[in-house]
Amino acid sequence: MSTDGQRRPGGRTALLARTCTPWGFPVIYLGWAYLFWTPILVSGESVWSFPNAALFLVGGTSPLLAGVLLSWFNYGRWGLRDLGDRLIDIRRIDPRWWLILVLFWPAFNLCMAGVALVFGITSAPLEFVSPDRLFDPVAVVSILVFAFVFPLPEEIGLRGYWLDQLQERFSALTAGLINGTTWAIWHAPFVLLPGYYAQTTFQPELSWWLPMLVFVALFHVWVYNNTDRSILAVLVFHAFVNLTGEVMGFAPEMYPFVLSGYVFVTTVLVFGWSPESLCGWNRARPTVTRPGGTSR
Numbered sequence: 001m002s003t004d005g006q007r008r009p010g011g012r013t014a015l016l017a018r019t020c021t022p023w024g025f026p027v028i029y030l031g032w033a034y035l036f037w038t039p040i041l042v043s044g045e046s047v048w049s050f051p052n053a054a055l056f057l058v059g060g061t062s063p064l065l066a067g068v069l070l071s072w073f074n075y076g077r078w079g080l081r082d083l084g085d086r087l088i089d090i091r092r093i094d095p096r097w098w099l100i101l102v103l104f105w106p107a108f109n110l111c112m113a114g115v116a117l118v119f120g121i122t123s124a125p126l127e128f129v130s131p132d133r134l135f136d137p138v139a140v141v142s143i144l145v146f147a148f149v150f151p152l153p154e155e156i157g158l159r160g161y162w163l164d165q166l167q168e169r170f171s172a173l174t175a176g177l178i179n180g181t182t183w184a185i186w187h188a189p190f191v192l193l194p195g196y197y198a199q200t201t202f203q204p205e206l207s208w209w210l211p212m213l214v215f216v217a218l219f220h221v222w223v224y225n226n227t228d229r230s231i232l233a234v235l236v237f238h239a240f241v242n243l244t245g246e247v248m249g250f251a252p253e254m255y256p257f258v259l260s261g262y263v264f265v266t267t268v269l270v271f272g273w274s275p276e277s278l279c280g281w282n283r284a285r286p287t288v289t290r291p292g293g294t295s296r
Contacts, residue, residue, distance in 0.1 A: 009073055017073035022165035026182045028066035029157065033059040037189050046195035056193070060153065062186070067157030083160050083231065092228040101223070101236045105244040112250070112261045121257050129247045143246045151238035158183055158217075159224050160231040172221050173275035180217025184210040202245050208255045215262035216241065222269050222278045 017024050036059030040052045047056050071079035086092065093101070113125035133139040158179060166175035190196050191206055220234050227233035250258055269278050 009076070017070055021070070021074060022162060022169065025066050025070055025157070025162045025165065028069065029062050029162075029182065030186055032062035032065055033186055034189070035059065037193070040194075041189065041192055044194060046198075047193040048195055048198070060150070062153075063157030064153030065157075067153075067161035071161050083156060086160060086229055087156065087231040087235070089230065090232065092230040093233050094227070097223070097227050097233065101233060102240060104219075104237070105241045106248065108261065108265070109244055109248055109250065112254070112258050115261075116254060116257060122251055122253050125251055125254050126248050127251050143243070147242035147246065148239045151235055151242065154183075155220075155231055155235045155238055159220055159234045160229075163221065163224060164229065171275055172225060172278045173218070173270060176218040176221035176278065177214065179221070180214035183217050184213040187213055202249060203252060205255070208259050212255075212259060212262055215259075215266050218266050218269065218278065222273075225278060 020027075036055045040047055040055055043052060045052055047053065067083065068080065071083055075082070109126065116122055116125040129143075133143075163175060163179055166178055169175075170178070188206060188210060191204055191209070197203055220237065223237050224230065224234050
């Protein structure tokens with residue numbers, strides 16, 4: 001029986017996992033994904049062809065695998081229950097934050113489009129979804145899966161598990177930068193995987209997309225710390241950035257300019273609410289209660 005009152009796995013593997021906290025997560029997260037995605041890159045065939053699609057999906061489970069596995073090694077059954085509770089507990093999210101989760105990204109896109117028109121960046125800053133796609137069942141399913149299903153393993157592992165580990169050791173700002181940089185490295189192969197974005201309107205380039213992911217991770221920290229560590233909140237927030245991009249995404253020439261909008265919002269969050277918390281209405285970082293009543 002462990003000192004925190006919960007039975008945790010024993011053995012050398014579990015001990016190593018606990019000893020390597022928090023750096024064991026990126027090793028599993030990146031290593032597992034790249035192990036399965038490298039053959040896809042080498043093949044040169046579409047990511048959605050067989051067996052590439054299977055390899056891609058297996059590799060894509062890496063954030064969930066790392067989060068669940070390390071949560072089990074570190075906290076036993078309590079850790080797994082905690083992940084599940086924070087994924088489904090709607091009570092953690094204040095009604096005001098539901099407005100932010102749903103409206104933040106549409107409002108951001110509209111604001112950036114307006115600024116672009118004022119400064120003459122482009123005369124058509126937004127690309128709205130074609131009505132034909134809305135009546136195409138395959139296209140609709142693709143959009144919904146891309147928006148709501150793909151982020152699920154990412155948010156359970158990256159924010160639900162690893163962000164807590166990082167925030168126990170660093171400020172929220174530093175933790176978010178580490179979290180976001182690792183997240184960006186994980187996403188980098190997507191641009192190179194043949195056909196990955198074939199069914200979407202989004203065509204990213206590494207030069208502006210990877211920095212954007214780091215900034216978006218800081219937004220996730222802000223949401224996570226203001227919603228009592230809610231995995232559901234960051235999942236919805238992540239889903240709506242994907243959905244907004246598909247329904248009212250930016251024109252390709254807008255993205256380098258949009259990066260400045262990410263910088264502006266991040267600056268407001270950091271200097272408006274302090275780098276220690278990145279919090280809005282809640283000033284302090286949330287308290288994580290561990291088994292046995294201990295907390296950070």
